[in-house]
Amino acid sequence: MKLGVFKLVHEANSFALDRCDQNMFAEGQWTRGYGAVKNEENSNTELGAVLAFLENHTEWEATFFRLASASPCGDITNACFSAVRDELVADIKAGAWDALYLCLHGAATVEGGRSAELELLRAIRADFPDLPIGVSFDMHANLAPEIAQLVTIAAGYKTHPHIDMRNVAAKVLRLVVSTARGDIRPTGAIVKLPLLLPSANMRTTDGPMREVVSYAALVEQQEGALDITVYGGFPYSDCTMSGACCMVYTDNDTALAYRLARDVAGKLWSLKEQFFVPLPSTREALQSIANATRYPIAIADNADNPGSGGIADTPSQLRAILDAELAIPAAFCFLVDPELVERCHKAGIGARFQARLGGRLTSLYGPPVEREVEVVRLVEDCSFKNEGPQDTGASSSYGPTAVVKCGNIEIVVVTIRHSVSDPGFYRVNGIDFSKIRLLGVKAKNHFRAAFSSVFAEIIAVDEPGPAAYDFTTLPFTHVPDHFYPMNPGATFSVEKVT
Ligand SMILES: [Zn+2]
Structure with a gap:
């Protein structure tokens, strides 16, 4: 069984002075191949989870495509993104794969307010409509609803500070392998909120996010639910897909996925004011x-x-x-x-x-x-x-x-x-x-x-x-202007979700 592995981790602050190109990735991670990752074996990272998975599943072998990670900076340049996307599609075309695992951030905005993750997934699906694709995302992902259908199964971090990357990736690998074997048929839903949240009070150790994540974990116990992740989003990424959301995967039950996602998204919406705490100088x-x-x-x-x-x-x-x-x-x-x-x-x-x-x-x-x-x-x-x-x-x-x-x-x-x-x-x-x-x-x-x-x-x-902290003064171009808190009267209506 063959697994293709790809990583693109970048949290774009569209208001930063610079843009993210290959040189910026080179200061973080810009590699390919097993040799580049073998020293991450015992690390508490997504790639650490992949290496552990391979050790425990000897019937699987992995090929490591591009592995790119940058310190958060500006939007990815068009040239850099196009090169990464085209290389990935060519890599997939060059082999026969039973499944893909993608380690993505979810807020890797490309110049012009575009979602890198959405465009990557669309590009893969255009040529490989049936290939099982498992994805892990950061809690601060800005996800387009369409991603739930493009991806076979996805899950995001449940902790902030993030200390569960390895666990989340291990879960995604487990579920994508179950899918490849035909044991489950994941069905996803993303319910988006018109909401930009600051992360200063988004810890899962205390405060409103702890309450929402705990609630999501309870709801996840519902029979048929595979994963529920609450995404706070990343407000400095000026993208048409910015904003908080809830993503749910179930075993072949679309209606249940939407119902649970609406339920948990509603919980986040009800607590939104609590994320805005005054900070001193x-x-x-x-x-x-x-x-x-x-x-x-x-x-x-x-x-x-x-x-x-x-x-x-x-x-x-x-x-x-x-x-x-x-x-x-x-x-x-x-x-x-x-x-x-x-x-x-x-x-x-x-x-x-x-x-x-x-x-x-x-x-x-x-x-x-x-x-x-x-x-x-x-x-x-x-x-x-x-x-x-x-x-x-x-x-x-x-x-x-x-x-x-x-x-x-x-x-x-x-x-x-x-x-x-x-x-x-x-x-x-x-x-x-x-x-x-x-x-x-x-x-x-x-x-x-x-x-x-x-x-x-x-x-x-x-x-x-x-x-x-006060991001409402930033010159957003792509984030819809009806979003809270820029629009204090913003409303979230579950009936609008279809
Ligand atoms: Zn994060």
Whole structure:
């Protein structure tokens, strides 16, 4: 039995400064073939699930087509997307397959507000109408309803922070294999809501998403239901398919799939206001912890979180922390500035110089912070295998890095931009949470997967940035204007769903 495996993971922030092309993928993952994935065997990732599946199902052999993953940035360029799509279709045509497994994000918008996932699936189905296709999606997918029919079976993450990628992929593989054997006949439905949700309060550990996901798990126990996934969507992706939805697969019962999807979507709709919580600024957060007795405390700038398309360059949080002239030891993670890293490495440890911090890529979010800094640590190659619960065992690389000190604050500067949600990043750069009292970090919820038990408090803040909390002010072109919250009077009518 032959399985074709493909991966395209990109969460597009259409308001980012850049576009996503092959060079951006090259900084994440841009590979083909088994040799490129064999070291992910024990990782808590989708590909880790594929490798485990192959080990336990020796009658199956897999061919790994393109495997592409980028740190969230702008829309995928037309040229890059066309090349990926055409290569995938050619790969499928070049062999005979019993099933495909696709690891997709679901918010990989292509220039012009197009859904990469929808167009990929349409392109495959045009030539292979009956091929069993199993897909795993991120919880922040923006899914077109048509996808439920294009795909044989799909499921998405049930956790945020995401720590169940491997489990979800294993479930998809199990179901697509059952389909290929003729044991089940999955039938899907996606019920879309006219709703853009911020993810700041979308954790499944607490708050409204926990309630919705728990409800979906209960409903999933209904006989005939194979999977129910609630998708919060990704609001910074300006796509005609943006927005929250519920996707249900049943065993050959279309009416049941729609009924359950409407039911769970209605639950999400009823709680939508609870996702919109006020976030303080960094200055306000610093004032609120002035008399704190328990440390360390993290202040997470959601607006420049690389996991949401942040550029790791906005200066306002760093400025607020430096202006506060803290008497406590603190760290700031992080800035992407390859030239500053190189300057530090040339100058050496102990060197002092006047530096421009942040505001390098654009002045949109404020001017650079100018301060004298001292080089305190240098890392030739900040690479490691993830040590935390998210993507455990997967490789991360930030290139050469440097740590500079300004007053009581150590500032980490890196060459390659990725999220800084894994403990390995702090270990390699010498940031010891038992020695600092405050961490300013460009991060959001995924940071909590590894660190909610390390910090006495993690405070989400909003600053100017490409993933600013109040997305209603962004110049959307493709998201329908009747969506909540841009239209506070938006309505969701289950009767409209057919
Ligand atoms: Zn996500």
